[in-house]
Amino acid sequence: MALSQIFAIxxxxxxxxxxxxxxxxxxxxxxxSDAEKASFAKEIGSILNYVNQIKEVVADTKRSTTPSDYPxxxxxxxxxxxxxxxxxxxxxxxxxxxxxxxxxxxxxxLN
Amino acid sequence: xxxxxxxxxxxxxxxxxxxxxxxxxxxxxNIKSKNKDIYAYLEVFDDALDMAKLADKERASSNDKVALLxxxxxxGIPCAVKDNIVIAGKIASAxxxxxxxxxxxxxxxxxxKLRDAGAIFIGRTNMDEFAMGGSTENSAFGVTKxxxxxxxxxxxxxxxxxxxxxxxxxxxxLGSDTGGSIRQPASYCGVVGLKPTYGSVSRHxxxxxxxxxxxxxxxxxxxxxxxxxxxxxxGDEKTGSVHDSNALTNSEYEKLKNDKDxxxxxxxxxxxxxxxxxxxxxxxxxxNSSIEKFKNAGYExxxxxxxxxxxxxxxxxxxxxxxVSSNMGRFDGVKFGSKIEGASLLEDYLKTRGELxxxxxxxxxxxxxYVLSSGYHDAYYNKANSVRDLLRADFKKAxxxxxxxxxxxxxxxxxxxxxxxxxxxKMYLEDIFTVTANLVGVPAISIPSGKADGLPLGLQxxxxxxxxxxxxxxxxxxxxxx
Numbered sequence: 001m002a003l004s005q006i007f008a009i010x011x012x013x014x015x016x017x018x019x020x021x022x023x024x025x026x027x028x029x030x031x032x033s034d035a036e037k038a039s040f041a042k043e044i045g046s047i048l049n050y051v052n053q054i055k056e057v058v059a060d061t062k063r064s065t066t067p068s069d070y071p072x073x074x075x076x077x078x079x080x081x082x083x084x085x086x087x088x089x090x091x092x093x094x095x096x097x098x099x100x101x102x103x104x105x106x107x108x109x110l111n
Numbered sequence: 112x113x114x115x116x117x118x119x120x121x122x123x124x125x126x127x128x129x130x131x132x133x134x135x136x137x138x139x140x141n142i143k144s145k146n147k148d149i150y151a152y153l154e155v156f157d158d159a160l161d162m163a164k165l166a167d168k169e170r171a172s173s174n175d176k177v178a179l180l181x182x183x184x185x186x187g188i189p190c191a192v193k194d195n196i197v198i199a200g201k202i203a204s205a206x207x208x209x210x211x212x213x214x215x216x217x218x219x220x221x222x223x224k225l226r227d228a229g230a231i232f233i234g235r236t237n238m239d240e241f242a243m244g245g246s247t248e249n250s251a252f253g254v255t256k257x258x259x260x261x262x263x264x265x266x267x268x269x270x271x272x273x274x275x276x277x278x279x280x281x282x283x284x285l286g287s288d289t290g291g292s293i294r295q296p297a298s299y300c301g302v303v304g305l306k307p308t309y310g311s312v313s314r315h316x317x318x319x320x321x322x323x324x325x326x327x328x329x330x331x332x333x334x335x336x337x338x339x340x341x342x343x344x345x346g347d348e349k350t351g352s353v354h355d356s357n358a359l360t361n362s363e364y365e366k367l368k369n370d371k372d373x374x375x376x377x378x379x380x381x382x383x384x385x386x387x388x389x390x391x392x393x394x395x396x397x398x399n400s401s402i403e404k405f406k407n408a409g410y411e412x413x414x415x416x417x418x419x420x421x422x423x424x425x426x427x428x429x430x431x432x433x434x435v436s437s438n439m440g441r442f443d444g445v446k447f448g449s450k451i452e453g454a455s456l457l458e459d460y461l462k463t464r465g466e467l468x469x470x471x472x473x474x475x476x477x478x479x480x481y482v483l484s485s486g487y488h489d490a491y492y493n494k495a496n497s498v499r500d501l502l503r504a505d506f507k508k509a510x511x512x513x514x515x516x517x518x519x520x521x522x523x524x525x526x527x528x529x530x531x532x533x534x535x536x537k538m539y540l541e542d543i544f545t546v547t548a549n550l551v552g553v554p555a556i557s558i559p560s561g562k563a564d565g566l567p568l569g570l571q572x573x574x575x576x577x578x579x580x581x582x583x584x585x586x587x588x589x590x591x592x593x
Binding site for chain 1 (some may be wrong): 213214215216425446448449450455456459461464468476478491501536539
């Protein structure tokens with residue numbers, strides 16, 4: 001039995017627990033209150049129940065997911081100053097939450 | 112001034128009957144009196160009048176107004192901009208607390224193109240936070256109300272842009288559409304909304320939500336105006352100064368069209384559509400009467416089968432949150448906007464994202480994290496992409512038979528504020544007719560098709576890739592016969 005079929009059986013009635021929400025929140029780097037954990041668990045469970053219907057469709061998940069009709073190319077430009085787009089580097093630095101002497105300020109991560 | 116169009120305004124400005132300054136003033140006065148109730152605008156730009164005066168000067172000093180307008184078709188035309196499209200030196204908040212004070216250091220490609228075409232940016236409009244939602248109820252700064260009925264939503268996520276045009280607060284507006292965010296509010300507010308072909312308009316300077324779905328498009332009073340704006344913003348050809356564009360070039364766009372002769376437009380309808388359930392009686396009645404009108408005007412109506420259509424919404428609610436969870440990673444309290452200070456870098460992230468991102472945004476980030484996590488990736492994300500491929504193939508086949516497919520834009524007229532807010536599934540079902548065009552990448556337009564109990568309804572037209580021309584031709588016809 002393929003893994004996806006096993007998942008399909010397990011997940012026919014999705015229940016997401018507050019503990020799983022906590023795990024998802026931690027993976028997503030977001031702190032979430034206990035009250036919100038319960039409501040997120042209910043809502044995300046009901047959304048997963050709804051989207052589970054895609055499992056009814058017979059489709060090969062190894063297929064290419066590239067829309068073949070679309071022209072694909074890398075977006076390149078010459079390595080030259082582009083002042084229209086980046087009028088003033090100081091503005092970019094200023095739009096960060098914290099800056100000092102023209103640098104973006106971040107917390108020390110090594111002790 | 113009501114029911115003004117771009118061409119009519121240009122005619123009046125050329126003859127001296129109107130000036131851009133007067134036009135901007137007219138809209139600013141309207142905004143002053145209506146915006147406190149409707150809340151379409153987050154901010155009206157204080158330099159709009161100065162820009163209008165400059166446009167008037169430019170026109171007055173030109174000896175060849177025809178040539179001037181050919182070069183600058185939007186000279187002096189006031190345009191509202193959705194708050195997720197950046198304008199250099201202006202705040203771009205995406206209606207989120209995390210970007211409440213963020214000042215954009217550069218212009219979006221569409222802004223450069225519109226500015227070079229002479230448009231006046233009049234203000235930035237309210238939206239669902241980071242374009243996630245269908246009612247603007249997810250804005251961190253307040254709900255945009257429907258100008259036709261203040262107890263109802265204006266739709267979303269481009270609710271502010273649709274309401275701005277509908278309340279006579281701008282002649283044209285820009286929105287963005289990931290799953291219906293231009294067409295649905297346009298339908299709710301009784302205006303025209305165009306979602307162009309995926310990739311035809313540069314996304315440079317649009318805050319990314321679902322990168323395989325997102326597209327910028329116009330909201331206007333008429334199909335002709337949507338056509339004018341689309342022709343200006345499309346493509347990546349440098350209009351003087353656009354760089355770093357990621358849009359299809361004109362030749363790529365032309366190549367996307369297949370060479371099938373589509374000069375005699377054949378209309379497709381999807382019989383399965385009405386088996387989905389939950390569609391308002393009035394919406395079905397209105398849709399059938401629109402089809403009848405096309406029949407009477409001599410168009411051939413053909414049934415097309417799209418058996419996978421009923422899975423569109425489920426596919427969308429896997430693909431979109433997956434892309435959202437990835438795109439939203441950049442908002443970490445280091446690079447842009449605001450942050451909440453913690454004891455460590457990790458705590459900075461947790462607090463900043465946990466407290467400054469709204470509930471719907473966090474819900475979608477977690478849903479995306481779930482469908483992408485190891486063990487579920489195959490069952491959800493890969494599976495959804497495979498079904499998306501099949502759906503694309505279905506559409507390709509359907510467009511061998513017909514040149515345009517019609518559906519209602521939304522299953523019901525604008526709902527009451529608060530009505531769907533505690534049931535995400537009910538809210539998501541509003542997108543059922545619109546998400547497919549985003550998944551498949553085809554262009555679609557919503558055009559007002561009548562009213563139910565005084566509330567506007569919209570008719571959605573979908574055409575093959577790069578065939579916006581069919582939407583415009585048939586859309587203008589519909590404006591005559593509706």
